[in-house]
Amino acid sequence: MTADPRAADPGTTESRAAGSRTAVPLDPSLAPPGTRAFRDAGGIPADRWHADQDGETLVPTHCCFCGVQCGMYLRVDRGGKVFGVEPRNHDINRMRLCPKGINAYQQVNHPDRLTAPLLRRSRDEDFREVSWDEALDFTVAEIKRIQQRYGNDAFGLLGGASLFSEKTYLVGKFARVALKSRHVDYNGRLCMVSAAGANKLAFGIDRAGNPFSDILLTDCLLIAGSNVGECFPVMTQYVWGARDRGASLIVVDPRETAIARTADIHVALKPGTDSAFFNSVLNMVIEEGLTDEAYLATHATGWEEVKAKVAEYPPSRAAEICGIPVEQITQVARAFARAPKAMAWHARGIEHHSQGVENCLSVINLCTATGHIGRPGAGYGTITGQGNGQGGREHGQKADLLPGGRSIMNEEHRRQICEIWGIEESELPPAGTSMMEMVWQMQRREIRGLIGICNNPFVSLPNYGVVKEGYDAMEFHAQFDFFLSETAANAHVVFPVTTWAEDEGVMANAEARVVKHNKAQDPPSGVRTDTWVMCELARRLGAGDKFAFADSRAVFDELRTASAGTVNDYYGITYERLEETGGIAWPCPATDHPGTPRLFEDGRTYHPDGKIHMQAVEWHPPMDPYDDAYPMSLTTGRTVAHFLSGNQTRRLGALVEQTPRPWAELHPSHGFRNGEPVRVVTRRGSEVFPALVTEAIRPDTVFVPYHWPVPTAANALTIDALDPRSKIPEYKVCACRIEHAEKIDDVPAPPVAPGQVSYPETQVSRTDPLPPTAPQGRGTSERS
């Protein structure tokens, strides 16, 4: 078929890939439809691929889940309802999606959606559906009552990092201007604040240094504490792309995950020993003379202290601490330091520790000492867990931060923000406390009222017993959500708010690329946007003049101004530019500025001296001590089909079918058979899971995914020890033991509003006595 002019047209596949509008004239006589030549020539151009006759439209947007922020189209029918998903050729993901992204649209018109405010005056009553006015007035009356009686700080606000940046900005402003309370924090506190703290200390800027696309250029890729294959599946294309080009891959993880399986070096270290390992790797780099002294002399401070500290971590000592073969340390040191361009990416695995900041600093030290910073294919990055994990902490939602990443302790910063907000500096509250500390304060009755927005601490905070006690002690508790989460089911007032597809706004992904989510459908009747609810509450609290925002766009304009001139500069980013470009990485100080995909290219960090401030790191054992009664480590994490507390995913049939329940993953050496009930006991409690017996985990470690509520909650077992600097809980390691048990606990059905029947499809295999081995692909070592 060489006579076909299109076969020789190099632009055909290109223009199709770019989704361009140049239609290729089809010549049926050359290649009739249904023949191979027709298909090989590209068929009908993709831009004709529309179900126009059905009145279907495709709305370009992004996924609501993790920090990769894949682009997708939502399919909207003639009636204006979202009914499906279509892959989108966006820079980040190039048509690819993971199962969460593919099924995300099913949230939007799900039968479990809340469509009217729910209210009860005490926890002894049942919820009843009430009007918006009644719910808002009751909430405002309670806020005023509690604040008059116990002081302004007795009322707290907890936001979330799955909110659009505009909403996170509002959360911070609402707490400080309308509630006048210092107690505001967000669930990103459980996500990556350790990396944020380390980045700030070392670089003076809190974001990943390189874009994902740099991974394709690297010669050595180090991934620490990140199950990329399950938690950020679409990022795997970059990892494999690097491997295709001959890069070596080093994975540090106690489990042999999908990316560790084919890694050149898989360091299966004991949970909670990361900084000892990285110190020792740096020790070996120095030993072998592989440090980049020229780079260190001009670009770093603190190198001598770091050098003296890592000298205390010879491989023999670290190998014993980490429980790994001693030669792996040398292998990693050589592979990373000798590579012309090397990159390190890490995620929760090294951040969820009482030494999370130190762990991240030890990775930064390694990158700095080898000169792998701020070049194409060489650098350092942290993978945000939540969709807006990056943007969620930039605009004043964090207890200690004001918009633009400003510090609430800094006089100058406070003055700037008060000017923008039009309040007196004396009115701006001081710094608050972190999410877990707020729960402790609730326990102690220091906080008596709370509004939670877009979070589900009953599943996601550690040591569930304490969390439940703290929330039960609340005199008043309101939640914003679109499904009745386990936390909302315990509240006095629940406001039904929009999903991500019913509002527009921006999020910043793991590369700090700001992307715009578009509105695909109108919210169901009775549902309002979070923006509207917060502004309406503020109005009723008497701060209406400062919350006169009609929509996200109005909030974004104020957010841009508020961030202008700071490190987190969004000033040059506008909705129009985002729609044109598909995403801009901040800092972007001017509307003609292209954004900053890669940091430190000029060799300067964001500290006044422009240098990387290296910090010496000391390893210490995890906070939960091992003894004869609790000899093993319990570590927790995610599975591919579910997201964080599971409130968004545990109701979607396909995802429930894929992973209906949690399991306890353990090594065959313990003598358990696959599917047998195993009781995991820690100092906080014990729960029974089906055993998933596999050699892909260390013998001294048990893994349980945490997306489910009690009695199947990993977080009923975890410890609420915090990192002293970042206040992140130590989810990733606590002491445990395992015992034989009688019966596996069933997964409770997700809560629903009164009068609703729980969606039957979510009940698929909920009480299946066998573990869902196949869906995790981490199956049995003997057929049960």
Place this chain on the structure above:
Amino acid sequence: MMGRTIFIDPGRCIGCQACVSACRECDSHRGKSMIHLDYTDEGRSVASLPTVCMHCEDPVAPCAEVCPADAILVTVDGVVQQADTTRCIGCANCVNACPFGVPKIDLQAKLQMKCNLCYDRTAYGLAPMCATVCPTGALFYGTVEELQAERPGVQVADTFTFGRSEVRTGVAMVVPADRVQWPVPGGLPVVEINGKDVRR
């Protein structure tokens, strides 16, 4: 091997089941997934691989050969379609004949269903839904030249043996470049017969 087809690379698969979900979203078989995701090394590692219909070419697709109702049609360009609903009698001959274990039977509806290479999409020059979304490229749609341009040095095979039978397929499998065996030994060792473990 067809010109533009699917290439399966087990080495890239992370077992995430995006393909399984995507197949369900496709319009051609109404919310049922036609992809089989298998775990090849259970209990030892997370190794997994997706199986789509291999669209056998030679001999003409075994499933179509054994169909007593001539319900399985093969298009001009080698796509083996799922059973024609007006002809299929739900006898499951095709299920037994397929060496790759692909077709599924809906016993209640007495219908066979399987992957038909997303004909509704490929006709328009789009990739099948599974290969479009696959986050890792374990399912790749294109020509062998496009595959090799993207992954230098990649080796593919499209001929498999099952006992003494040899099957050439339209969908190809990526094989380890340093251990190319031609044809590829297909199938798995028999593990159990009628529920009895016959490995020992």
